[in-house]
Amino acid sequence: MTVREAEPDLAQYKGRSAASTKVSFLIAHLLFAAYWFVGTPNVPGALLVWFILQVGVFAGFHRYFAHRSYKTHPWFESVLAALGCLANQGGLLWWVSEHRHHHRTADTDADFHSPRDGFWHSHMGWLLRDDIDDRIKWDLIPDLRRPHLLWVERHDTAIKLAYAATLALLFGWYGILTYWIVPVVLCWHTSLATNSFCHAFGSHRAACPPKGSCAARNNALVALVNLGEGWHNNHHAHPTYAHHGFHRWYELDVVYLFLLVLERLGIIWDVKRRPRRRDAHDLPLGMDAA
Numbered sequence: 391m392t393v394r395e396a397e398p399d400l401a402q403y404k405g406r407s408a409a410s411t412k413v414s415f416l417i418a419h420l421l422f423a424a425y426w427f428v429g430t431p432n433v434p435g436a437l438l439v440w441f442i443l444q445v446g447v448f449a450g451f452h453r454y455f456a457h458r459s460y461k462t463h464p465w466f467e468s469v470l471a472a473l474g475c476l477a478n479q480g481g482l483l484w485w486v487s488e489h490r491h492h493h494r495t496a497d498t499d500a501d502f503h504s505p506r507d508g509f510w511h512s513h514m515g516w517l518l519r520d521d522i523d524d525r526i527k528w529d530l531i532p533d534l535r536r537p538h539l540l541w542v543e544r545h546d547t548a549i550k551l552a553y554a555a556t557l558a559l560l561f562g563w564y565g566i567l568t569y570w571i572v573p574v575v576l577c578w579h580t581s582l583a584t585n586s587f588c589h590a591f592g593s594h595r596a597a598c599p600p601k602g603s604c605a606a607r608n609n610a611l612v613a614l615v616n617l618g619e620g621w622h623n624n625h626h627a628h629p630t631y632a633h634h635g636f637h638r639w640y641e642l643d644v645v646y647l648f649l650l651v652l653e654r655l656g657i658i659w660d661v662k663r664r665p666r667r668r669d670a671h672d673l674p675l676g677m678d679a680a
């Protein structure tokens with residue numbers, strides 16, 4: 391006899407709250423500003439954690455959970471989910487459902503963060519508004535209703551508190567700023583730059599769905615600071631490819647280089663990439679959409 395797993399009680403997963411976002415943004419940015427005046431900043435240490443958090447969000451939340459660009463072990467899924475959780479970007483389930491909604495509605499009236507509604511709105515303003523639908527869109531994330539991912543979501547606060555407590559024990563209160571708050575604020579802006587700069591400035595090489603509206607751009611400067619996510623026109627044109635850059639030889643994509651290492655180590659596999667044959671590359675728009 392097979393025992394069916396009970397359906398999770400989805401009502402307990404609330405999504406993002408605009409009110410708590412305002413408070414956390416305000417406090418984190420104040421602490422970020424104070425960091426440079428109240429102690430001896432450890433820039434390399436903060437940048438290292440920033441890099442790790444970006445890998446959690448871009449290789450994990452974005453390329454793996456949102457677009458299924460490769461396959462991996464459940465244990466590594468949990469690592470990626472926990473790293474993304476520490477980046478404090480609203481939680482895995484909300485992040486992925488919002489992002490899939492963005493690909494379906496990019497730069498239409500239904501898109502939550504299009505620069506067509508103002509640059510500030512597309513960068514951070516949309517997160518501070520009370521009239522944006524912050525609920526998790528369960529119909530967009532049927533593949534994420536798995537026990538270990540729901541566990542990470544339920545224990546979001548506990549994971550963050552455990553990390554902060556560990557930092558405080560090891561490095562004192564200043565360590566919480568160096569190894570968490572400062573990298574988190576940096577990671578917010580390098581992530582949000584994709585929504586703002588990369589839908590407003592750069593080259594629009596390929597048309598991408600939704601046809602006629604999506605204004606996604608390739609922006610080399612943004613790609614440099616956010617490890618390759620700035621090749622955003624490439625990404626909207628081919629959302630499932632694990633490489634956002636390297637559609638041209640000069641398009642550096644550090645996240646993809648990291649994924650190649652993980653593939654070589656056997657931690658990930660079935661990595662989706664552009665077919666080698668030139669004639670197979672030009673799929674009709676949307677054919678490879680998530």
Ligand SMILES: [Zn+2]
Nearest residue numbers: 496585606622
């Ligand atoms: Zn986009």
Ligand SMILES: [Zn+2]
Nearest residue numbers: 452456489629
């Ligand atoms: Zn995407």
